[in-house]
Amino acid sequence: MSSSSRNDGLRIQGLTISYAEGAPALGPASLHIPEHGIYTLIGPSGCGKSTLLRAVAGLLPGFVGDITYNGQSVHGRKALIGLVPQSYGLLPWKTVAANLRTALAVILPGRKRKEEREARISRWLEAMDIADLAGRYPLSLSGGQQQRVAVARAFALLPEIMLLDEPFSALDAMTRETLQRLFLENWRTRPVTALFVTHDVEEAILLGEKIVVMAPGGRRELDIIDNPVFSLKHEDKRSSAEFFEQTKRIRKVMREQW
Numbered sequence: 212m213s214s215s216s217r218n219d220g221l222r223i224q225g226l227t228i229s230y231a232e233g234a235p236a237l238g239p240a241s242l243h244i245p246e247h248g249i250y251t252l253i254g255p256s257g258c259g260k261s262t263l264l265r266a267v268a269g270l271l272p273g274f275v276g277d278i279t280y281n282g283q284s285v286h287g288r289k290a291l292i293g294l295v296p297q298s299y300g301l302l303p304w305k306t307v308a309a310n311l312r313t314a315l316a317v318i319l320p321g322r323k324r325k326e327e328r329e330a331r332i333s334r335w336l337e338a339m340d341i342a343d344l345a346g347r348y349p350l351s352l353s354g355g356q357q358q359r360v361a362v363a364r365a366f367a368l369l370p371e372i373m374l375l376d377e378p379f380s381a382l383d384a385m386t387r388e389t390l391q392r393l394f395l396e397n398w399r400t401r402p403v404t405a406l407f408v409t410h411d412v413e414e415a416i417l418l419g420e421k422i423v424v425m426a427p428g429g430r431r432e433l434d435i436i437d438n439p440v441f442s443l444k445h446e447d448k449r450s451s452a453e454f455f456e457q458t459k460r461i462r463k464v465m466r467e468q469w
């Protein structure tokens with residue numbers, strides 16, 4: 212590994228994915244997210260957003276291309292990636308705290324590390340404002356509450372990369388805005404390298420340092436758009452002129468490509 216690649220962040224090069232039957236589902240796609248950067252990824256339904264995340268998460272072994280983090284392959288290293296799947300991915304037979312405990316047991320195994328595991332569980336449940344739900348079972352929670360648990364679990368792993376697959380898509384507008392703010396606050400206290408998939412233009416603008424636009428069929432080069440809105444105070448973003456301009460700009464790219 213060269214010294215220059217040590218803090219290179221997440222680098223995806225020439226990623227091409229074909230499922231067993233049919234044409235390639237994605238690619239070739241290339242993307243570079245600097246270490247501690249947060250990018251949002253937007254694209255029409257079926258263009259390959261989840262496929263891209265699954266490949267980075269190591270859930271699709273047969274891909275072509277390179278996926279590296281700080282110069283090394285992302286796969287085969289524990290605790291490197293925290294995934295927040297679309298469907299929450301919680302174990303229904305375990306309580307909220309036990310869901311986090313199970314995930315942490317993989318990366319912090321052994322009796323000696325129990326205190327550390329429990330401290331992380333408390334810290335991240337509090338950070339997501341769900342400490343009072345620790346003893347509840349996922350199916351007794353609302354969608355927004357389950358989503359908070361899934362995000363808390365991903366943060367608690369202290370991953371180097373966080374992949375979020377439309378995590379707030381099923382929520383009503385108010386709950387969604389609360390979780391966007393909470394997610395961003397937590398990301399700022401621990402700026403993990405993150406790729407956040409959404410199909411919502413506003414969410415892409417609110418949460419991404421840059422916005423990656425994927426074309427239908429995932430067959431064109433990814434468009435990577437600078438986002439001046441990200442550096443504004445979160446509560447000022449929606450009402451800013453920059454937000455208005457950026458919405459117009461992204462919608463234009465979508466109209467031309469989709």
Ligand SMILES: Nc1ncnc2c1ncn2[C@@H]1O[C@H](COP(=O)(O)OP(=O)(O)OP(=O)(O)O)[C@@H](O)[C@H]1O
Pocket residue numbers: 230231232236254255256257258259260261262263410
């Ligand atoms: N397990 C699979 N087997 C075969 N084809 C698949 C599989 N999963 C996805 N695909 C196909 O790959 C393409 C990309 O799917 P993917 O789920 O990545 O899209 P997406 O952009 O995440 O869509 P959405 O926004 O609707 O969630 C689609 O044509 C889909 O039908």
